[in-house]
Amino acid sequence: MLYREALNKALDEVMEIDDTVVTLGEDVGLYGGAFRVTEGLVEKYGEKRVIDTPIAELSIVGNAVGMAIGGLRPVAEIMTGNFSLLAFDQIINHMAKLHYMSNGKITLPMVVRFPQGVSKQLAAQHSESYEQMLSSVPGLKVLSVNDINYAYHAFKYAILSNDPFVFIEHELLYNKKGEVNFAQQLDPFKARIVKEGENITIISYLKMVDDVMQSVSAIESALNCSCEVIDLCSLNPIDYDTLAISIKKTSRAIMVEEDHKTGGFGSQVIAWVAEEMFYTLDAPPLRLGGTDTPIAYNRTLELASIPTPDSIAQDIIAWGKKNDV
Amino acid sequence: MLYREALNKALDEVMEIDDTVVTLGEDVGLYGGAFRVTEGLVEKYGEKRVIDTPIAELSIVGNAVGMAIGGLRPVAEIMTGNFSLLAFDQIINHMAKLHYMSNGKITLPMVVRFPQGVSKQLAAQHSESYEQMLSSVPGLKVLSVNDINYAYHAFKYAILSNDPFVFIEHELLYNKKGEVNFAQQLDPFKARIVKEGENITIISYLKMVDDVMQSVSAIESALNCSCEVIDLCSLNPIDYDTLAISIKKTSRAIMVEEDHKTGGFGSQVIAWVAEEMFYTLDAPPLRLGGTDTPIAYNRTLELASIPTPDSIAQDIIAWGKKNDV
Amino acid sequence: MNKLLAEEMYYLMTLGRKFEYAAKENYMKGNVSGFLHLDIGQEALSVGAIKAFEKGDVFATYREHVMAIARGLEPKAVMAELFGKVNGVSGGKGGSMHLFEPSRFFYGGDAIVGGHIPNAVGCAYARNLQGSEDGVMVIFGDGATNGGAFFESLNIAATHKLPLLFLCENNEYAIGTNIKYTAPFREQAKKAEPYMMTLSVDGMKAEAVYETIKEAQKLIEDGHGPVFVEAFTCRFEGHSVSDSNSYRSTQEMKHCKAKDPLVHFKKELLERWMCSDKELEKIEKKAQTMVDEAVVFAENSEEPNAAALFEHVFTEEV
């Protein structure tokens, strides 16, 4: 099953059992979604529940908030992360706050989902990552999904939850293949240990988990060590318990993310490591992220601006040599 | 001179010498600005250069971008930080990127300024802080100003620069009194050492600098130590050099900010400290920030959700005792 | 409109006016804080519209005390909210600008100008899907009609023929800026004309407002899709209690106050519905008692406890 098919299946199953679930967004109907996540749904559930919206992101989220107030469970798709900026007022001032401001009287069972990140030469207005902004907003639960099995279960969970979720995907993961264990009971807020190891904890999420995994054997042989790789899965809340257990074991923590390094999501993780795990650390923590430059169209520049399996291996090996790993 | 008068004077002087400078925003004209920063300017420069805009934040910034393309130097006011979310697409997708995407052909000499933060019981949709989001955007220079002298010089610098600036103010600073040294040559990107000290480096910015200063004597007597207090002034770029010198001296770093702690701006600073100053540190770094809750209207809850001089002193003293300061 | 309803509306308008003055007084005393936007001068509009739109959902702005009360929210729970107390409609967390009562289908209280309009559109979509007969009414100021959220909503509501009543309270000001600086014409209904039927009404006359909203509601029920109603009105006070109102001349204010909706409606009651002075006095007294009780209730209500800070961030903590 492809990643996008897992999401499609999750949504389809929930729409089947609960007819308050609707999905809305640009081209989600007949067209099947820009990345085909909603394929086949309009044929099955009709235009009233699979809603092709105008290009009006503020309204996509704002309407979803109102639908939730009115008793529906909307799943709003924004075509690409960069366009979500147009909806930031609705996401942050409304979706995240109405439950609190109303002292719990209003509940917003809803999901806003979008793909983000560097795909292939889509240039600066189509390639950014906004998890650092959204995961810092109190009142939003933010999931960001590398694994297909996890994607299926976590997405379903988010749709059926009574809290507002932001579900962040990556353009380059949609065609990833994998298995879904439909019977599994999965806690979507629990980090996933992708690979166990003894000497370095490498923390990542979304697409970068795959890049990290590709770099691991080079790192392990160069530093003669073993790496534990953790996929955060949930960005808000963060599963600090799993991180703490791992770092206690390894005494070393590295964060790898695709976003511009300055102020990236990983700074929260590493700041937490520094505050809470300081006496456990045998080496300074390391953060790998993108350069602080808008994303360029040219492929060489584009790739030079984000971590790649090669650059990850190189940077971690250099860090390891410098810090006696 | 009041803080808001210093800003007013800076803008007035620049408008006087350069008639490409215009200012736009809601109520900036006849009304003189919600916080009176633009008072008297429409009378002096007319409605064409002091532009009362509709309540349309996306356009306020979007028009400013176009004015800059057209050869003006716009200073756009957004009434309150929370409303800036409506303009995030223009700030991040346009203002920050056009220079880069055009390979330098388009330049955007412009400033977007707004006040933010917890004032007094303005509730969740009028009290937030967004410097962590905006200072992580490549292509924007972000200043956030505690000091009146600094405010005057830095604001002037920003207006006259050819780069796009976000200039973040705080609602509770506008009536702060102080002196401006008009003759001074001030580097707006240099952090300001507010108070020298030997044992702890406390880093802050904007209003929190004042709260930190109020807490310092309690901390110093309780821990029998001396604190160095640094006002960052510029949030992007960050003056890491000044921080490094201080932390090398004190071996301890604390970050105090008003924003919700999770993912707050300070996480970037502390992550940098952990990565770059690890071997210098004698104690885990500490971050103090607001709770991860939307801002409540009730005054007690509101104050409980952000650092105050008392809570800062308490938290730092507790940290100091625990870590043998 | 029959006499009973007219009296009820007069009661609500009087209650609203007195409530607002009491709120202002308590702001001056320091019991109420933050932004306090008074509806004084606009009561005919708030009460007329809410009473006419009996069923269905209502989305309002930050200037919503009177609407909330007309909708049936208890004045004491509204006042306690202004005081930031735990018995306030939003538990003291929302304050003046954020009054919510889903059990009365009232989601007043958005402080982002125009931000609640897309929410109302979404709710109307839900009602449509659910096959409900009752539509949604969304109330906003003239200042909101220049923002993208409003325009997107016109388009979407018209495209889906949603049961949505757009009610624009045109008081010609957005804080201190007159509408002539920010829109090309005074009548904001023009903006809705390409999309839907529009009606306009003198917002200082309670009965006219009531009838116009009823007419709009009927159009919606008859399947005409969304309807836009513009009501011209005038606020007597500054934008909020902290605004000195210095941008409006004495002349302009005099002209404005000459149209006092309470004075006008009282005259109607006396002349057209043959109410006696005594009857009206009784109503006014009842309103005063209600407000006095509300203030006492708010004063005596508790502060939220410290734990409240962390409650209701989510429905379930992880």
Add this chain to the structure above:
Amino acid sequence: MNKLLAEEMYYLMTLGRKFEYAAKENYMKGNVSGFLHLDIGQEALSVGAIKAFEKGDVFATYREHVMAIARGLEPKAVMAELFGKVNGVSGGKGGSMHLFEPSRFFYGGDAIVGGHIPNAVGCAYARNLQGSEDGVMVIFGDGATNGGAFFESLNIAATHKLPLLFLCENNEYAIGTNIKYTAPFREQAKKAEPYMMTLSVDGMKAEAVYETIKEAQKLIEDGHGPVFVEAFTCRFEGHSVSDSNSYRSTQEMKHCKAKDPLVHFKKELLERWMCSDKELEKIEKKAQTMVDEAVVFAENSEEPNAAALFEHVFTEEV
């Protein structure tokens, strides 16, 4: 329109068409990547509008190659940009969607639907303040007319009577979604009617487009404030090269292609301007040569060097 201009426009339309096919071919070969939005079928509109709006600033979308070339940007510099090369108009950093040439007052190339419209408004404001006679033209699709940025711009441009020409290319599709799902009517000019004069034109006819834009420009020069022009058109290809266009039936595509603007304009040239086949052949050849040279130029141009990544983030580094 005289023969000389007609021939020039035919040249530009032919050049545009051939350029787009060459771009597509090079996309298939892997020389061009990212999103590549072709203008094939819409050349009469792009060329007619740009040639008519000779002076003044132009803001366009991501579907802007042909406009850029008509504006005088060198085809080889545009092709090199598509190749991501250092001699591209944006140094290889922008790509197909981000072509900028301030020296030709061309700021085409915004990839946020509707995002450039407020920028054009601001530029028109600047031109007004500077007392310039030349206005600004902003070009956008039918899909952009549902977004808040567009609406806010109508209001602001009308309020300030800005010298701004709104040009809507209505091809009835936003990616794969037909306009009937997202707007209550097909004619988007209706949305502008409350604010400004509107004109509409068959966008498949180069001369009609040219004349209509000239007329609009005249209205703006005469101080009528902003003008809205809607041109109905049809794109022959998918939304971008990676879109299979499966949502449009063979029937619909046949109908659409029957209106080929090149075929139509060629016929006009032969019949009305008495051009000879030979003259037109010469023009077509010249266009082909230009495109061939552009491809060779792009192929031979260098990649940007590694340092380019960090250049032009700011005008001055701190």
